[in-house]
Amino acid sequence: MSASTKLSASVKALCYLAETYPVPQNSRIISEKIGVNASKLRQLLSLLNNGRIVKSEKGAAGGFRLTKSPKKIDLQEIYCAIEDRKAFDLHTNDSEKNLWRSAEINNFFLGLFAEIQVDIEKKMKKIKLSDLLQKVEIQSNYK
Amino acid sequence: MSASTKLSASVKALCYLAETYPVPQNSRIISEKIGVNASKLRQLLSLLNNGRIVKSEKGAAGGFRLTKSPKKIDLQEIYCAIEDRKAFDLHTNDSEKNLWRSAEINNFFLGLFAEIQVDIEKKMKKIKLSDLLQKVEIQSNYK
DNA sequence: TTAATTGTTACACTTACCATAACAAATAAA
């Protein structure tokens, strides 16, 4: 799953949890609603659980719930929870170590891509889940 | 080849052409210098030729040369030449058309990613090939 | 004790990717 696909799947699930709060929703139900495979969804929701964005409960009548208001959840923390961003490896091949300026130029791009990553995360930090809910006209039950 | 790998390979080739200007360099020579397969390199250089960043000459003693000063070449135009950026398709599955808010949320992300793309290109527009040459201490023969 | 649910691993299957090869078209030089 690409980073963007994971992010949008996660956000869809979170939107649904906002609408249905505080009733726990299990992975099968969410899967049917948002059209993402239940198993894959559990993988994502498990990461969101580790990131303290949702709380999971096992057993009968278990499932997932939001841990905090959509106003306090931003896209960057969702992204961080689901993606271990390894700062662009750039396919830096060992065989090109002794080549003409390759190392220096690679370093240049490593720095550039890291900068871009920071810019993107800054932008996502500003976008709250509540903004998104409003934009797509979903009534959240977690105010 | 990923976009970032293509970009860095292209830039390495262009740096080498700046250093060796105005003598045409063929794909085999450049390949040996920068450690990128000659065939793949021709694919990239062919795109840069279409983008009027290099000029190619076939036949004996042919090869590639810069068409303009590194001061007038920026990373964004290199990127545009080698990448037909199709504005993030986001794996939007047909089966999720009638699903709960999927279309709206997808559109939100489509817009967000398009914005990010614009930001990145703005940033790359500001970086000239000459800046990079200076940073990695390559003497350009095309002033 | 039971039934349901998460969390994690595994597994085919497909797709994408990468390095390389191959060869036609073009062209400068002999």
Place this chain on the structure above:
DNA sequence: TTTATTTGTTATGGTAAGTGTAACAATTAA
């Protein structure tokens, strides 16, 4: 005109990554 060389483009074999699904242990409420 002929020859050698180089680009431009397509094809290919092998490898890695991604995708959707299944399976099942661990957990937990009823």
